[in-house]
Amino acid sequence: DAGVIQSPRHEVTEMGQEVTLRCKxxxxxxxxxxxxxxxxxxxxxxxxxxxxxxxxxSGMPEDRFSAKMPNASFSTLKxxxxxxxxxxxxxxxxxxxxxTIYFGEGSWLTVV
Amino acid sequence: xxxxxxxxxxxxxxxxxxxxxxxxYSVGISALHWLQQHPGGxxxxxxxxxxxxxxxxxxxxxxxIQEKHSSLHxxxxxxxxxxxxxxxxxxFGNEKLxxxxxxxxxxIP
Numbered sequence: 001d002a003g004v005i006q007s008p009r010h011e012v013t014e015m016g017q018e019v020t021l022r023c024k025x026x027x028x029x030x031x032x033x034x035x036x037x038x039x040x041x042x043x044x045x046x047x048x049x050x051x052x053x054x055x056x057x058s059g060m061p062e063d064r065f066s067a068k069m070p071n072a073s074f075s076t077l078k079x080x081x082x083x084x085x086x087x088x089x090x091x092x093x094x095x096x097x098x099x100t101i102y103f104g105e106g107s108w109l110t111v112v
Numbered sequence: 113x114x115x116x117x118x119x120x121x122x123x124x125x126x127x128x129x130x131x132x133x134x135x136x137y138s139v140g141i142s143a144l145h146w147l148q149q150h151p152g153g154x155x156x157x158x159x160x161x162x163x164x165x166x167x168x169x170x171x172x173x174x175x176x177i178q179e180k181h182s183s184l185h186x187x188x189x190x191x192x193x194x195x196x197x198x199x200x201x202x203x204f205g206n207e208k209l210x211x212x213x214x215x216x217x218x219x220i221p
Contacts (some may be wrong), residue, residue, distance in 0.1 A: 031207060043198065043211040056208060091155060098207060101145065103155040 004104035006092050012110045018080040021107045023092030024073055031098070034067055034077050035091040037106070043091075049075065082111045114139040118199050118212035126220055131186040133215045135199030138180065145209065146173050146184050147198040155198070158184070191219045 005024040013019055025032045034046040047057040052069045060067070064083070069075040079086055087110050095101040115138040125131055135144070146158045159166050159173040161182075166173050170189075175182040186193055199212040 033207075033209075042213050043200075043209075045208050048207055050207070056206060059208075093155075095207075098143075100157050100160050101209075102157065103147075105154040 004092055004094050004102050006090075006104035006107050008107055009105065010108045010110075012112065013082055015083055015111055016081045017111075018078065019082045019086075019109060019111075021077040021090050021092075021109070023075045023077070023104060025075070025092070025094030026096075026102055027073065029094035029096045029102075030072075031095045031101075032069060032075050033091075033093040033095075033101070034075070035093065035103075037089045037091060038087075046077070046090075079109075082109075084111045087111050114141065114201055114203055114210045116199060116201055116210050116212040118197075118215050120215060121213065122216045122218075124218045124220065125189055127190060129189050129219075131189050131193070131217065131219075133184045133197050133199075133217070135182045135184070135212055136180055137199075137201045137210075139203065140177070140180070141201040142204045143202045144175055144182050145200040145202070146182075147200060149196045149198060149214070151195070158197075186217075189219045191221050194218050 007022045033048040037043045046059045047067045049069045067077045089106045089108050091103050091106045093101050093103040117136050119134045143162045145160050147155050149155045161175050170187045172185040196214045196216050198214045200209040
C-alpha cells in the first residue's frame, strides 16, 4: 500500500487566498484525521471522521477552516481566506478500527 | 483535558548508549502512542499500547496505568535514531489524541 497520500507537499500562498489540502487515506481505513503542527503549539487535532462522517471538529480554529470527506478514499481541508497565522504543517492520518495510526508526509503551508 | 508531559525536552547521547524518554499524563486513558518524527519529515507511529510492555527491535515501550506514566527505551542507540519522539494519549470515549511537546534526541557517532 502507498500509505496516506497528501497533496500538495508544499504551498506558498498570499494572504486572503483559498487553500485546499488533499488527502487519500489508506484503503480500508475507517478513521481519518487532520492535524496541524506549529512550533508554538505542537501537534493539534483539527477534525476527525469515522466512515466519512465528521465526529469531532472542536479543534477547527474558526469558520475559515472547513473539512469534507465525500467518500472513503478522499478528504479535503480548506482554508478561506488564508492568513499568515495559518502557516503550519498539516498532517492527514488514517487508522483502521482504532488501531495504529498512519500519518501522511504532511503539507507544508506558508501564507505570506 | 489531559495534560501530557514529556521529559527530557532535549537529549544528546553517544552512539551505543541506552536511552530513556518519559511521558506522564494527568487523566486515565484508553491508549498511548509513541511517535517518531525525523527533521523535515513525516510522523511514524512506533507503538500503541494500553498496558504492559511492547518491543520492536531495539525499541521498548512500557506503560504503568496506575502511575499514569510511560517510557520509551532505545538500546544500543545509533545516529539514525536521532529524531523527535512524541507521546500522545487517547482518552476514553473518543479518538482524539493529546500530544506531548516532544523529546528531541540527538545521537552522536
